[in-house]
Amino acid sequence: MRYFADEIPGGGPLPKPQSASIAEGHRPRVVIVGAGFGGLNAAMNLRQADVDVTVIDRRNYHLFQPLLYQVATAGLSPAQVATPIRRILSRQANATVLMERVEGIDTKAQTVETSNRRIHYDYLVIATGARHAYFGNDAWADAAPGLKTIADATEIRARILSAFERAEVAEDEKIRGALLTFVIVGGGPTGVELAGAIAELARKVIVRDFRRIDSSSARVLLIEAGERVLPTMPPCLSEKAKRQLEGLGVEVLLRTPVTQCDEAGVGLADGSAIESACVLWAAGVMASKAAKWLGVPADRAGRAMVDEKLNPPGHETIFVIGDTAAAVGEDGKQVPGVAPAAKQMGQYAAGAILARIANRPVEPFRYRNFGNLATIGRKAAVADFGRVRLSGFPAWLVWGLAHLWFLVGFRNRVAVFLDWAFAYLRYDRSARLITDRHDR
Amino acid sequence: MRYFADEIPGGGPLPKPQSASIAEGHRPRVVIVGAGFGGLNAAMNLRQADVDVTVIDRRNYHLFQPLLYQVATAGLSPAQVATPIRRILSRQANATVLMERVEGIDTKAQTVETSNRRIHYDYLVIATGARHAYFGNDAWADAAPGLKTIADATEIRARILSAFERAEVAEDEKIRGALLTFVIVGGGPTGVELAGAIAELARKVIVRDFRRIDSSSARVLLIEAGERVLPTMPPCLSEKAKRQLEGLGVEVLLRTPVTQCDEAGVGLADGSAIESACVLWAAGVMASKAAKWLGVPADRAGRAMVDEKLNPPGHETIFVIGDTAAAVGEDGKQVPGVAPAAKQMGQYAAGAILARIANRPVEPFRYRNFGNLATIGRKAAVADFGRVRLSGFPAWLVWGLAHLWFLVGFRNRVAVFLDWAFAYLRYDRSARLITDRHDR
Numbered sequence: 001m002r003y004f005a006d007e008i009p010g011g012g013p014l015p016k017p018q019s020a021s022i023a024e025g026h027r028p029r030v031v032i033v034g035a036g037f038g039g040l041n042a043a044m045n046l047r048q049a050d051v052d053v054t055v056i057d058r059r060n061y062h063l064f065q066p067l068l069y070q071v072a073t074a075g076l077s078p079a080q081v082a083t084p085i086r087r088i089l090s091r092q093a094n095a096t097v098l099m100e101r102v103e104g105i106d107t108k109a110q111t112v113e114t115s116n117r118r119i120h121y122d123y124l125v126i127a128t129g130a131r132h133a134y135f136g137n138d139a140w141a142d143a144a145p146g147l148k149t150i151a152d153a154t155e156i157r158a159r160i161l162s163a164f165e166r167a168e169v170a171e172d173e174k175i176r177g178a179l180l181t182f183v184i185v186g187g188g189p190t191g192v193e194l195a196g197a198i199a200e201l202a203r204k205v206i207v208r209d210f211r212r213i214d215s216s217s218a219r220v221l222l223i224e225a226g227e228r229v230l231p232t233m234p235p236c237l238s239e240k241a242k243r244q245l246e247g248l249g250v251e252v253l254l255r256t257p258v259t260q261c262d263e264a265g266v267g268l269a270d271g272s273a274i275e276s277a278c279v280l281w282a283a284g285v286m287a288s289k290a291a292k293w294l295g296v297p298a299d300r301a302g303r304a305m306v307d308e309k310l311n312p313p314g315h316e317t318i319f320v321i322g323d324t325a326a327a328v329g330e331d332g333k334q335v336p337g338v339a340p341a342a343k344q345m346g347q348y349a350a351g352a353i354l355a356r357i358a359n360r361p362v363e364p365f366r367y368r369n370f371g372n373l374a375t376i377g378r379k380a381a382v383a384d385f386g387r388v389r390l391s392g393f394p395a396w397l398v399w400g401l402a403h404l405w406f407l408v409g410f411r412n413r414v415a416v417f418l419d420w421a422f423a424y425l426r427y428d429r430s431a432r433l434i435t436d437r438h439d440r
Numbered sequence: 441m442r443y444f445a446d447e448i449p450g451g452g453p454l455p456k457p458q459s460a461s462i463a464e465g466h467r468p469r470v471v472i473v474g475a476g477f478g479g480l481n482a483a484m485n486l487r488q489a490d491v492d493v494t495v496i497d498r499r500n501y502h503l504f505q506p507l508l509y510q511v512a513t514a515g516l517s518p519a520q521v522a523t524p525i526r527r528i529l530s531r532q533a534n535a536t537v538l539m540e541r542v543e544g545i546d547t548k549a550q551t552v553e554t555s556n557r558r559i560h561y562d563y564l565v566i567a568t569g570a571r572h573a574y575f576g577n578d579a580w581a582d583a584a585p586g587l588k589t590i591a592d593a594t595e596i597r598a599r600i601l602s603a604f605e606r607a608e609v610a611e612d613e614k615i616r617g618a619l620l621t622f623v624i625v626g627g628g629p630t631g632v633e634l635a636g637a638i639a640e641l642a643r644k645v646i647v648r649d650f651r652r653i654d655s656s657s658a659r660v661l662l663i664e665a666g667e668r669v670l671p672t673m674p675p676c677l678s679e680k681a682k683r684q685l686e687g688l689g690v691e692v693l694l695r696t697p698v699t700q701c702d703e704a705g706v707g708l709a710d711g712s713a714i715e716s717a718c719v720l721w722a723a724g725v726m727a728s729k730a731a732k733w734l735g736v737p738a739d740r741a742g743r744a745m746v747d748e749k750l751n752p753p754g755h756e757t758i759f760v761i762g763d764t765a766a767a768v769g770e771d772g773k774q775v776p777g778v779a780p781a782a783k784q785m786g787q788y789a790a791g792a793i794l795a796r797i798a799n800r801p802v803e804p805f806r807y808r809n810f811g812n813l814a815t816i817g818r819k820a821a822v823a824d825f826g827r828v829r830l831s832g833f834p835a836w837l838v839w840g841l842a843h844l845w846f847l848v849g850f851r852n853r854v855a856v857f858l859d860w861a862f863a864y865l866r867y868d869r870s871a872r873l874i875t876d877r878h879d880r
Contacts, residue, residue, distance in 0.1 A: 059874065060601060060605060060872070060873065060874045061872075061873050061874070077517040077518070077519045077520070077871075078517070078871075078873055079517045079871040079872075079873055080517070082873055084649070084872045084873070086646070086649035086650070087649060087872070090648040090649045091648070096651045096652075097608075097649075097651075098608070098609055099602075099605040099608075099609070099874075100609060116609065117609070117611075150873065161500060162539075165500060165539040168537075168538070168539075169538055169539070169540060169556065169557070171557075206526070208530045208531070209524070209526035209527060209530045209537075210526070211536045211537075212536075418858065431517075431518075431519040432500070432501075432519075432524040432527070433500065433501050433518055433519055433522055433524070433590065434499065434500045434501070434539075
């Protein structure tokens with residue numbers, strides 16, 4: 001007998017919907033797929049409501065993605081940026097959490113299909129997020145991992161740290177050079193954060209630890225195809241971010257499309273090549289399969305097209321939110337794929353569902369932009385609050401306080417604060433472990 | 441070009457010894473293989489000496505193994521029980537750290553062979569530890585993982601937490617029962633710690649988190665073939681430990697050999713079977729391959745036979761220490777495989793090497809037993825200091841203080857203290873992540 005994979009025989013039909021056995025009663029059932037910022041906020045905003053909430057996620061944890069780059073660069077441990085979904089919802093009596101992988105949606109039968117069962121919904125919130133994408137170059141994935149999950153982050157951490165370890169023992173000058181060259185493809189927030197954090201790691205954190213190499217001689221290149229880094233920021237802040245990166249020792253290459261990625265490094269559009277043992281991908285994302293599950297139109301990044309009430313066309317009981325949705329704000333601009341937007345959409349979906357249940361009219365979704373922050377390194381960041389624009393230390397302070405504040409759970413806040421305080425005082429990083437998934 | 445695996449072609453001869461390029465000069469070279477308690481203490485005790493120290497480990501971290509069970513049961517994060525070897529030795533100017541896998545030793549040429557190079561030694565310290573062992577039943581390894589490495593601990597953590605997740609969605613009563621049955625094979629310190637921690641997890645930590653199962657109804661069985669748990673303790677403390685375990689809800693089965701282990705659970709000598717989706721192995725260890733590398737005799741557990749100076753027969757420049765050595769104390773008893781013994785052997789080896797270099801006589805190794813501690817759970821432990829024997833809360837307090845004290849690095853001490861303080865006050869665990877090595 002196997003308890004994990006084959007509880008329900010693979011060949012037969014799926015079992016009947018088992019809603020009754022999961023939560024008895026006749027209250028409307030709201031099923032939320034995905035417990036990121038959007039899904040979790042939808043669930044939490046239904047706390048007081050007379051509905052049954054079922055949250056389905058294939059992982060057991062909610063991830064504080066804005067700090068994931070710190071896990072990838074050995075500043076924080078995975079448990080410091082991730083919290084068990086069950087724990088967050090443990091006191092919400094109307095919420096049930098199921099750790100399952102969703103494989104499809106039957107909008108006629110109003111069921112969500114997981115690998116093991118069908119679950120009936122009256123209202124459905126899809127908040128399944130996005131993955132990084134290679135836009136037709138999926139073969140690059142092994143050579144240039146992206147950063148979306150804890151597993152991605154620990155893999156990137158192992159690659160970065162292993163490159164220094166290998167350089168320390170390398171006898172060949174050319175190989176050592178490639179091992180000490182770090183290439184980050186993509187100049188958005190993730191690319192900027194990774195580049196800054198790797199430069200600080202090499203120049204400050206581990207600089208005493210090696211005997212044969214000088215880790216501070218490592219090259220860190222941030223390669224961006226467009227005109228500037230942080231393209232969603234005002235141009236003056238992009239310029240400031242570039243200068244702060246250069247101050248940390250990062251080489252910023254603009255207007256430089258990458259045409260090849262493999263284990264030797266990257267190839268550029270002008271025919272030149274950069275030899276690197278550690279290439280990281282931060283150049284684009286692709287939404288989850290929600291649009292396919294629903295059979296609704298999607299934009300180029302795979303996001304499901306939704307109306308001003310976040311419903312895909314023809315589905316008033318289904319809300320698509322967060323990075324999975326191609327939503328347009330009142331200003332006619334695309335709602336950005338950031339955590340505050342996902343949270344607002346989750347809160348909105350909860351309110352809209354309650355309005356529908358009560359037969360009240362549903363107001364359109366309004367995105368409120370409270371500002372735009374990107375961090376670069378110790379004391380380095382940029383912040384755009386419309387009229388007020390900050391950079392350097394003031395921006396970094398705002399960034400640090402905002403992220404501490406929004407970290408889920410007091411516990412994590414204290415632990416992260418202590419880790420940052422130590423790192424700040426001592427230029428140290430706590431999580432410098434190379435753990436290999438193949439190494440038992 | 442690949443930078444990680446194939447720097448040196450696999451088919452050709454190994455390159456020449458490259459000692460000169462790794463550390464110039466004519467000082468005696470001490471090579472230490474393994475950076476556990478023994479190897480690290482040997483290196484640190486050579487800090488002031490006029491020698492070149494090379495520490496080789498296939499991992500980049502020193503592991504505080506006595507707390508590893510807390511990682512396996514979601515109480516601590518990996519980075520809280522592991523510290524980069526480089527960081528520990530970063531201020532020791534005569535020490536070089538190489539992250540490589542040792543594959544053999546040529547005692548005639550006085551070289552250590554790694555996958556990439558040969559390294560010359562004048563003195564060699566082998567401190568490569570032990571792995572858990574299935575004693576002829578290697579097929580049990582997949583069904584019943586043991587606990588020696590960080591990867592083991594995160595694998596066990598995922599199995600324990602996944603069992604609860606699966607039980608929450610299981611429709612079949614029998615399958616749910618097997619998912620809520622945890623079997624630990626082996627009643628030594630690791631088995632006792634795991635059983636106590638799993639019982640506390642099920643009964644205290646996660647008890648509010650589920651809707652369909654009662655996690656506190658989980659069965660935790662500790663199965664021991666011998667007469668009592670903690671066989672190296674005095675019998676009265678074994679009895680106290682058993683009663684404390686039972687107080688936490690652990691079923692302790694003594695004189696119960698396990699005859700079968702597979703994905704359905706375990707089979708017992710009396711022909712009965714226990715269905716369990718989570719079987720953990722704590723029933724025995726096997727030393728590393730050091731005896732084979734050296735071509736010297738080993739005992740049944742694979743430990744290299746050494747004389748009273750910790751030298752294998754005929755090798756005065758080689759010291760085998762820690763769990764790799766079958767060393768006999770002055771009292772004629774085997775030196776136990778515990779961290780304090782390994783540390784003492786490391787310190788001894790450093791002193792003996794310096795004595796040999798100075799042509800001073802080498803005193804035999806004396807093991808000083810400062811006491812024997814085993815923890816069971818919150819406020820539950822046993823401690824044997826010869827005449828003074830403690831159990832319950834006083835023993836737990838001594839255990840907690842001792843382990844905090846010996847954790848390498850002030851940083852980790854603060855973080856672990858905070859995690860314990862929180863866990864004590866709130867019955868909470870920070871590291872409840874199911875991360876899957878196959879899940880990108």
